[in-house]
Amino acid sequence: MPPMNGNTISGEFFLRNFNNLGFGAEIIYSFVIIICSLMIYFGTKELYELRNYKGIKYFREAFLFFAIAYFFRSFIKFVVNYFNVSAILDISQREFGFAFGQITLLIFVYFSSMAIFYLLYSVMYKKWEGNSKVIYLFHMIALIIAIISILFPNPLIHLSINLIFLIIFSIIAYVSHKHSLNKKGGLYIVYILLLVFWILNIIDILIPKFLQTYQLAIYLSSTGIFLYILYKVLKRAGN
Numbered sequence: 001m002p003p004m005n006g007n008t009i010s011g012e013f014f015l016r017n018f019n020n021l022g023f024g025a026e027i028i029y030s031f032v033i034i035i036c037s038l039m040i041y042f043g044t045k046e047l048y049e050l051r052n053y054k055g056i057k058y059f060r061e062a063f064l065f066f067a068i069a070y071f072f073r074s075f076i077k078f079v080v081n082y083f084n085v086s087a088i089l090d091i092s093q094r095e096f097g098f099a100f101g102q103i104t105l106l107i108f109v110y111f112s113s114m115a116i117f118y119l120l121y122s123v124m125y126k127k128w129e130g131n132s133k134v135i136y137l138f139h140m141i142a143l144i145i146a147i148i149s150i151l152f153p154n155p156l157i158h159l160s161i162n163l164i165f166l167i168i169f170s171i172i173a174y175v176s177h178k179h180s181l182n183k184k185g186g187l188y189i190v191y192i193l194l195l196v197f198w199i200l201n202i203i204d205i206l207i208p209k210f211l212q213t214y215q216l217a218i219y220l221s222s223t224g225i226f227l228y229i230l231y232k233v234l235k236r237a238g239n
Contacts, residue, residue, distance in 0.1 A: 025216065025219065026074065026077050027074065029219045029222075029223065030070050030071070030073060030074035030077075031074075032223055032226075033066070033067075033070045033222065033223065033226055034067045034070050034071060034074075036223075036226040036227060036229075036230045037063040037064070037066040037067035037070065037226065038063075038064075038067050039230055039233075039234075040060070040063040040226075040229060040230050040233050041060050041061075041063045041064045041067065043230070043233050043234055043237050044056055044059065044060045044233055044237060045060070046237065047236070047237050048060060054125055055122045055123075055125035055126070056122070057122075058118045058119075058121045058122040058125060059118075059119065059122035061118050062115050062116075062118035062119040062122060063115070065111045065112075065114045065115035065118060066115045068111045069108055069111040069112040069115055072104055072107050072108040072111065073108055073201065073205060075104060076104055076105065076108060076205055077205075079104065102150045105146075105149060105150060105205075105206075106146045106147070106149070106150055107146075108205065109142075109145060109146040109149045109202065110142050110143060110145075110146040112198065112201075112202055113138075113141070113142035113145050113146065114138065114139065114142045115198075116165070116169065116195055116198065117138035117141070117142060118138070119191060119194070119195075120169055120172060120173070121134065121135070121138070123172070123173060123176050123188070123191065124172060124176055127176070145161060148161065149206065158202070158203065158206050158207065159203070162199040162202060162203065165195075165199065166195060166196065166199060169191075169192070169195050170192050170195075173188045173191055173192055174188070176188070190225060190228060190229060193221075193225055194222075194225050194226075194229070197218060197221055197222040197225060198222070200218050200222075201218065201222065204218065
């Protein structure tokens with residue numbers, strides 16, 4: 001048998017995994033979400049420049065963070081498939097495992113958390129306007145969550161953090177919606193659903209087998225929410 005070089009191994013890897021429905025669906029899913037997020041980000045640029053409303057600024061940046069986070073999410077899925085392990089932290093003992101594992105996961109969780117925090121800030125901007133400490137606090141909390149995800153690879157810890165995250169965001173969004181003068185135009189329920197499915201995406205990365213049965217449903221639902229927000233953004237920007 002002739003020796004196998006790196007190109008042969010890489011070729012076999014791509015052929016094997018792209019023929020696999022799950023990996024192919026993962027690539028398509030990530031690509032669609034990244035494109036939607038970037039379209040939302042660039043589609044609201046003119047709207048922000050015309051109105052100069054800081055809430056739109058943080059809304060835009062939230063989806064820029066989503067695009068970055070989903071890029072690293074797809075990279076994590078690639079690494080997991082390439083090394084043929086069940087989760088990203090399982091490659092920590094392999095060559096370059098720390099670089100591909102912990103650092104990539106740190107970046108992913110950090111940008112994921114910041115995307116949600118910026119979305120929350122865009123909703124609460126009028127109440128938090130002028131308080132720059134909130135932004136610094138968000139960055140600090142996002143970094144702490146990312147570090148915890150690496151240092152404590154315990155499913156129960158991740159589930160607890162994300163459950164607390166969901167409860168706090170939901171309460172703040174509900175209170176903001178209740179006192180909003182424009183309740184009909186609010187996307188608070190959509191934002192909460194977006195948070196729910198984003199948390200499920202994080203759990204899918206950290207605990208892949210936990211939601212394996214519902215993975216396709218999560219992907220379709222998440223894509224639907226991003227497409228809906230993109231539709232609302234493009235409709236509003238066109239008016």
